[in-house]
Amino acid sequence: MAESEPPRKKPRPIVRIFVFLISHSLLVSVICCTAGVLALLLLPVLAKNTYISENALVPGSASPMLSSHDVSGADSFVKEIISSNTKHTNAGIEIPRLIAHYILDLGAEVSYHKFHPELKKFHPLHFFSSPDPGIIHENYSCSLLGVNTVGIIRAPRGDGKEAIVLVTPYNSTKIDLGEALSLGIAYSIFSLLTRVTWLAKDIIWLAADSRYGEHTSVASWLRDYHTPFFGGMGKLNGETCHESSTLFESKTRPSMGTEISDVFRRAGTMAAALVINVADRNEEVDKDTLSIYAEASNGQMPNLDLINVVNYLAVHGQGLLVKVEKVWSLLDSKWVKTLGELFESLGKVARSLNPQWKFGISVAEYIEGTATLASSLYYQALGVPTGPHGAFRNYQVDAITLQISPKVSLNNKVRQNEFLQRGGRLVEGVIRSVNNLLEKFHQSFFLYLLTSPSKFVSVGVYMIAFALLVAPLPLVAASLYSDANKLDFTLEKDKHTSCTASVDEPGITFRSWKWLHAAKTVLIVHLWGVVVTLLPYFICQIPNCTPTTSIFLWVLLSVFSLLILHFTLGSPFSIVNVSQTRKEDWLLLKSVMISASFIGLCLMSVINFATAEIGALLIVPMCLMATPLKLEIKARTLRAFTRAACNMILLFNGFPLAAFVVIKGTFGGFGSISVGDFWNWVESLWAWNSATYLYICMIHLPCWSLCVHILLHSC
Structure with missing residues (x-):
C-alpha cells in the first residue's frame, strides 16, 4: 500500500491577502488613487476646531494692564523716530541709537549687535548648514554694517533660565510709518513690563535692522546668541571696524548705573518669539486685521497652541479680524x-x-x-520661511509673525493711539500666557494644516491621503516583477522543448538575477539627478547671466551630463541581454522605477510631508500609467489611444518646468509668465536650503526621465 502524500501547508492569511492584492493590482491602484484624491478634497470637511491643549496658558484670565500712559509714551517714541528719519542723513546710525536711549530710560539693559549681510549663494557643501557663520569678509566695508538694538528685562520672579523674544524689523536707512508703529507697539509693551512684578521669564526686545532683509538680521543675532565666543563682541567689532565703533560710544547713565555697549548680552533659553509687523492696507474694512504667518523652513510649524492663544486673544480680547494666507484664485x-x-x-x-x-x-x-x-x-x-520667525524654528523655538493692519489708513492721527493700545494689549496677553508656562510648548500639534485661523487638520488625518496615493506603488512593483518572471519563464519553457536540460539550467539561474540590470539603470539615472542638482553652483559662477540664459544652460548641461554618463558608465537605456525588445525588460525597469519612487516619496514625507503629498499627486499617476507607446499604437483600440493620451498629458504636467508654468498660470494668469521665473523660483529654494529643491532634482526628475524612456521603449 503506497504512502499517502503529506497535506500541503496553506500560506498564512496575510500572505494570501498580499498575493490577492498583487493579482488585482490594477483595481487596487484605481481605488487607492481615487480614494487618495477624494481624501485630500475632504480635508476641509474633516477639519476640527482649534483648542488650547496646555491648561497653564489660560489666555485672557487677567485684565490688560497696558495703560494710556504707556501708549502716550509709545506715540512720542514713534514721532521722534519719524522725525529723526527725515532730519538726519545718517538714519542707519541715528535710529538704533535713539531706540537704545529710549530703552535705557526705562531701566533695561541695552546692547548693540553688529552684523554683515549674508551671501545667499548656492553652495552644495553648505546645503543643510547655516550660511555664513558670522565671519567678517575682507571685501566688506564698515559702512555695510547692520546694527540690531537689543533690550533685555530681567524677570523679577525668574531665575534667568527662560526668555520671551519680541522682534520688530525695520529698515534703518528709510523707515516707513508701519515699521515705526511696530516699534511703538513693542516700546509700549517694554515700558509696561519694566514695572510689573508677575514676570517670570526674561523679555528680549530685538529691534532688527532689516536693510539687508528681515530674516538676515534676525538669523545673525540668533546665530551669535547660540554660538559661544570669547573676547567679547565689542572687541571684535572694534578692531575690525574702528570707525563704526566710534559712532556707538558707550554712554553711561550715572543715575541708573547702566550703559549702552557692544558687549553681546544674553538671557535664558527662548520659550517663544513674536515678530510684530504693522502693515498699511489699501482698502478700508470694518475691523482691524491680524494676519498670522507661521511656516518656517522645510515645512516646520510652531506648536499649534501658540497660534491658538494669539487667535483667541485677538478675536475675544481685542475684536480683531484674524486671517491666514489663502490661494485667492480658488x-x-x-x-x-x-x-x-x-x-x-x-x-x-x-x-x-x-x-x-x-x-x-x-x-x-x-x-x-x-x-x-x-x-x-x-x-x-x-x-521657504514666510517671515523672520523662520529663523527661530532652526533653533527649535516656537515663533510666529503677527502682521497687524488698521481698518483705516496709518496716516489717521486720531486712530493711531487706539491702534497702538489694541496691538499692545494683544502682545501683552500673549506674553502673559507664555509667561505662565513651566516648560516649552509640547502639548499640542507640531504637524498640521490650517483651513482657517480656528480650524486645523492634524497629521493623523491628512496622512491618510498620502498613504492611499502611495499604497499602490509596492503592489504594482511586485505585480510587474511577477509578470516579467512569468513571461520569461514561458519563453524559457518554450526553449526547453528544443534544448537539453543542461543547456537550460544556466538560463534559469540568470533569469532570477535579471532585475539587477534594471536596478543599474535606475541607479545611473538617479546619479544623473545628483549631477543636475550640482550644476547651478557652476552656472552661478558665470558673470552677468540672466535667469533665462541660466535655465537654458541648466537644461543643456543636464542633457550633456546624461550623454557623458551614457559613454562612461554604459547606456542606462540599453539591455544587457541579447533580446533587446522583449516585454519583460521594460516591465522589470518599471518595477524598479516604481520601487525607487516609493522609497523617495516616503523619505521625503519624513523631511517635508507637504512636498511628498504634492509630489505623489504628480508622480504616482505618471509612474503607474507609463506604458510603451509602441504597444498602444499596435493595439489600435480606443482604450489604447486613451491611455497613450493620458500618458502624454501626465508626462507633460510631470516635467518640473511645465508643472511650474501650469500651476503659476492657473493661479496667477499666463500673461506674466517667463521661462526665467522658474530659475528665480529654484534659486530661492537653494538659497533657503529647502529640501524641495533636492526632491525635484534627485527624485522627481529621475522618475520623469525613466517614464519617458518607458514610453519610448521599443517593444
Whole structure:
C-alpha cells in the first residue's frame, strides 16, 4: 500500500491577502488613487476646531494692564523716530541709537549687535548648514554694517533660565510709518513690563535692522546668541571696524548705573518669539486685521497652541479680524464651489439619517477652507520661511509673525493711539500666557494644516491621503516583477522543448538575477539627478547671466551630463541581454522605477510631508500609467489611444518646468509668465536650503526621465 502524500501547508492569511492584492493590482491602484484624491478634497470637511491643549496658558484670565500712559509714551517714541528719519542723513546710525536711549530710560539693559549681510549663494557643501557663520569678509566695508538694538528685562520672579523674544524689523536707512508703529507697539509693551512684578521669564526686545532683509538680521543675532565666543563682541567689532565703533560710544547713565555697549548680552533659553509687523492696507474694512504667518523652513510649524492663544486673544480680547494666507484664485473657482455644494448636500442627508453625524459644511466654509488649505500646503511644501520667525524654528523655538493692519489708513492721527493700545494689549496677553508656562510648548500639534485661523487638520488625518496615493506603488512593483518572471519563464519553457536540460539550467539561474540590470539603470539615472542638482553652483559662477540664459544652460548641461554618463558608465537605456525588445525588460525597469519612487516619496514625507503629498499627486499617476507607446499604437483600440493620451498629458504636467508654468498660470494668469521665473523660483529654494529643491532634482526628475524612456521603449 503506497504512502499517502503529506497535506500541503496553506500560506498564512496575510500572505494570501498580499498575493490577492498583487493579482488585482490594477483595481487596487484605481481605488487607492481615487480614494487618495477624494481624501485630500475632504480635508476641509474633516477639519476640527482649534483648542488650547496646555491648561497653564489660560489666555485672557487677567485684565490688560497696558495703560494710556504707556501708549502716550509709545506715540512720542514713534514721532521722534519719524522725525529723526527725515532730519538726519545718517538714519542707519541715528535710529538704533535713539531706540537704545529710549530703552535705557526705562531701566533695561541695552546692547548693540553688529552684523554683515549674508551671501545667499548656492553652495552644495553648505546645503543643510547655516550660511555664513558670522565671519567678517575682507571685501566688506564698515559702512555695510547692520546694527540690531537689543533690550533685555530681567524677570523679577525668574531665575534667568527662560526668555520671551519680541522682534520688530525695520529698515534703518528709510523707515516707513508701519515699521515705526511696530516699534511703538513693542516700546509700549517694554515700558509696561519694566514695572510689573508677575514676570517670570526674561523679555528680549530685538529691534532688527532689516536693510539687508528681515530674516538676515534676525538669523545673525540668533546665530551669535547660540554660538559661544570669547573676547567679547565689542572687541571684535572694534578692531575690525574702528570707525563704526566710534559712532556707538558707550554712554553711561550715572543715575541708573547702566550703559549702552557692544558687549553681546544674553538671557535664558527662548520659550517663544513674536515678530510684530504693522502693515498699511489699501482698502478700508470694518475691523482691524491680524494676519498670522507661521511656516518656517522645510515645512516646520510652531506648536499649534501658540497660534491658538494669539487667535483667541485677538478675536475675544481685542475684536480683531484674524486671517491666514489663502490661494485667492480658488475663491472664485467653479469646481471648488461645485464640490462644496456636493459635500453640503451629503451633510444634509447624513444629518437627516442621524442628527449626531457632524458631516458636511456650508459652501462658503468649504471654499474658504480649500483656499486656506491649499495655501498652507503650498507654503509648507515650498520650504521657504514666510517671515523672520523662520529663523527661530532652526533653533527649535516656537515663533510666529503677527502682521497687524488698521481698518483705516496709518496716516489717521486720531486712530493711531487706539491702534497702538489694541496691538499692545494683544502682545501683552500673549506674553502673559507664555509667561505662565513651566516648560516649552509640547502639548499640542507640531504637524498640521490650517483651513482657517480656528480650524486645523492634524497629521493623523491628512496622512491618510498620502498613504492611499502611495499604497499602490509596492503592489504594482511586485505585480510587474511577477509578470516579467512569468513571461520569461514561458519563453524559457518554450526553449526547453528544443534544448537539453543542461543547456537550460544556466538560463534559469540568470533569469532570477535579471532585475539587477534594471536596478543599474535606475541607479545611473538617479546619479544623473545628483549631477543636475550640482550644476547651478557652476552656472552661478558665470558673470552677468540672466535667469533665462541660466535655465537654458541648466537644461543643456543636464542633457550633456546624461550623454557623458551614457559613454562612461554604459547606456542606462540599453539591455544587457541579447533580446533587446522583449516585454519583460521594460516591465522589470518599471518595477524598479516604481520601487525607487516609493522609497523617495516616503523619505521625503519624513523631511517635508507637504512636498511628498504634492509630489505623489504628480508622480504616482505618471509612474503607474507609463506604458510603451509602441504597444498602444499596435493595439489600435480606443482604450489604447486613451491611455497613450493620458500618458502624454501626465508626462507633460510631470516635467518640473511645465508643472511650474501650469500651476503659476492657473493661479496667477499666463500673461506674466517667463521661462526665467522658474530659475528665480529654484534659486530661492537653494538659497533657503529647502529640501524641495533636492526632491525635484534627485527624485522627481529621475522618475520623469525613466517614464519617458518607458514610453519610448521599443517593444
